[in-house]
Amino acid sequence: MSAAESIAATAPQARWAENPILNVEHLTMRFGGLVAVDDLSFKVGRGDISAIIGPNGAGKTTVFNCITGFYKPTEGMLTLRQADGERFLLERMPDFKISAEAKVARTFQNIRLFGGMTVLENLMVAQHNPLMVASYYTFGGVLGLSHFRRAETGAVDLARYWLDRIRLLDRADDPAADLPYGAQRRLEIARAMCTRPELLCLDEPAAGLNPRESSELNELMRYIRDEHGTSVLLIEHDMSVVMEISDHVIVLDYGEKIADDTPEVVRNDPAVIAAYLGVEDEEVEEVEREVEVTAATLGDGGTDKP
């Protein structure tokens, strides 16, 4: 069996268990008396698109904020292992080191571009750190040293590469604020990719997108995974996006994990359906029976699409 065939033959669950880029162990986050995340453990597979879903207030953004260093977890370990084997304990690192050294990039629920800067400048700002190093902290840049000029040309090339990918090359010199909403969302992702992340965290990337923009976003996320091997972790409310592009779905409810599997398994899980419908624990069995009946009906010639 070839290497590609043996990877394809591996059960998806085994992939993220055996080769995780991120291992979240016993993560707990308390705000005073409120337990936003409660003893949560899960793994993010290297090269996978993984989604964290759950009803409002389930703790999804809090998990993201712990991974990206915006919050210090009350308890728990977050271990990121890069492709070369180097390990980082994210809960012990400040946020700027999580992005610069552990190579974790993120976007936010609300767009945070520099609206007055051009589209290209937004992507150059993302490469500020390596450019500062290449300029020996400004002096090399002022003196026009060749080392800095090479780094600057490389940064422009990388920015133009991503603008081409997100079909905004012709808008490079326009202010970012002039772009349509869906294009701004793609630009944010391109900006994160200009930091050459190993793990890309996207907070509700499809929020507010129309179906065409949503499908462009799916295409971009697949490209990032397939052509760059970047692992993607997203929070998303749009189930059509989650079910279409995710390799792995983790479901939270009231800060606890209630499901952790492939999209096909998760979408038929009665506990997940119950959490989304907001039914009480004692009604879960009833939902379970309804799901079984529906599955049996679909088995008689229907499709398994939701």
Ligand SMILES: Nc1ncnc2c1ncn2[C@@H]1O[C@H](COP(=O)(O)OP(=O)(O)OP(=O)(O)O)[C@@H](O)[C@H]1O
């Ligand atoms: N900084 C904070 N201080 C106090 N409580 C907080 C803080 N951040 C989050 N919470 C609370 O933690 C719980 C989980 O919130 P979180 O934003 O993580 O949920 P979510 O699943 O991302 O929700 P949504 O889908 O609505 O964005 C909520 O009860 C929220 O009010």
